[in-house]
Amino acid sequence: MPRFMGFVRMEEGIAAPPQALMDAMDTYIGEQAGKGVFLDGGGLYGTEDAVNFVVRAGETSRVDGPYAESKEVVGGWSILQYDTLEEAVAGQEEFAELHAKYWPECHMVATLRQISDAPPEAADA
Incomplete structure (x- = not known):
């Protein structure tokens, strides 16, 4: 059965979501978990404590948050399983x-990507 990862990207530092959205998400996620669709997931804290390791030209450097240049950040994630x-x-x-119904003033992007169960192939193979 294919697995998927869902991401929620939105502006950082916007107001907290309304309680109506949180209640609707709790109900929706509970229903999806009951069907065996929602396997795991959650929200993420802001980037103020985030740590990135950037690899460029064979060198690794550490960049600590917050990131003033970021307009959107991943605010939540989920692991899902569908037929x-x-x-x-x-x-x-x-x-x-x-989100459109319960938080219409929010600009967000909900992304879905299928999880690969095979290891990636090497570029020189």
Whole structure:
């Protein structure tokens, strides 16, 4: 059964979501967990304590948050399991529509990506 990762990207530092959205998400996620679709997930803290390791030209450097140049950050994630890609897309759209309905002033992007179960192939293979 294919697994997917959902991301929620939004502006950092905006007001907290309204309680109505949190209640609707609790209900929706509870229903999805009951069906075996929602496997794990949660919200993320802001980037004030984030740590990035940047690899460039064979060198690794550490960059600590917050990141003034960031306009959008990943604010939440989920691991989902559906029978088909079409069901996964429909589920992610339902999740996005909760935000449109209960937090219309929020600008967010709900992204869905399928999780690969195979190791990546080497470029020189």
